[in-house]
Amino acid sequence: MxxxxxxxxxxxxxxxMKAVLDNAESQEEVCDLLHAAPFQNILPRVHVKEGERLDAKMKRLEAKYTALHLVPLIERLGTPQQIAIAREGDLLTKERLCCGLSMxxxxxxxxxxxxxxxxxxxxxxxxxxxxxxxxxxxxxxxxxxxxxxxxxxxxxxxxxxxxxxxxxxxxxxxxxxxxxxxxxxxxxxxxxxxxxxxxxxxxxxxxxxxxxxxxxxxxxxxxxxxxxxxxxxxxxxxxxxxENMPVEHVRCFQPPIHQSLASN
Incomplete structure (x- = not known):
């Protein structure tokens, strides 16, 4: 050669090797997505005590983070180009998180x-x-x-x-x-x-x-x-x-026999 x-x-x-590095980078992206969650209106599920209503607590939490939701804010104050970029970025981030793309x-x-x-x-x-x-x-x-x-x-x-x-x-x-x-x-x-x-x-x-x-x-x-x-x-x-892995077939073979024994 x-x-x-x-x-x-x-x-x-x-x-x-580049593909492996891409997957390693995707783990870092999970941390980035976690930090960016409030800006995409992705809020954690809150703990509800006995006698409390989940919908009421979630509404209060959504109201608390409304000012941080990026896309509606840009839609209200940004240019058409900025609005398009914000929507595309938000969609790409959510799709990537859901699909778990792996090169x-x-x-x-x-x-x-x-x-x-x-x-x-x-x-x-x-x-x-x-x-x-x-x-x-x-x-x-x-x-x-x-x-x-x-x-x-x-x-x-x-x-x-x-x-x-x-x-x-x-x-x-x-x-x-x-x-x-x-x-x-x-x-x-x-x-x-x-x-x-x-x-x-x-x-x-x-x-x-x-x-x-x-x-x-x-x-x-x-x-x-x-x-x-x-x-x-x-x-x-x-x-x-x-689940599509084929079933592993196992075959049994007789041990080898010496020629002297085989002739008998």
Missing amino acids: TVSDYVGFRQPGENE FEVILTRVRGYLDDPIWRGPLPSNGVMHVDECVEFHRLWSAMQFVYCIPVGAHEFTVEQCFGDGLNWAGCMIIMLLGQQRRYDILDFSYHLLKVQKHDGKDEIIKSVTLKKMVDRIRKFQIVNDEIFAILNKYLKSGDG
């Missing part, structure tokens, strides 16, 4: 439509369960790319995250998640396998000019970033599916 390929692959991931879910749904192609999944597995040795699914390609990313660089070289940030991770994890290959990726990833083996035997050797300990440290950092991205994606994908 050339540098231009990496840049192109990074861009979908950066779009996802992130829209982008994920659109990208999922783009991935509706057999080239991302490969043919049906010969064993009827899953591809193990074959490299026909996208998560295998991403595993090979990530293995190369995790190789430590020289003293005067730049790491892939210094050149491209986390956009590559976001793009790869997003495609894996939308294709439903996350579990197979976690099990069969080359880098994660190396991390597990090194954690078990604790070796620290230099193999083909690559320090094993440094590479394992980089793999662990990538694993933490990937897990955080998967958690965010999983949250929004589940909330977006709602």
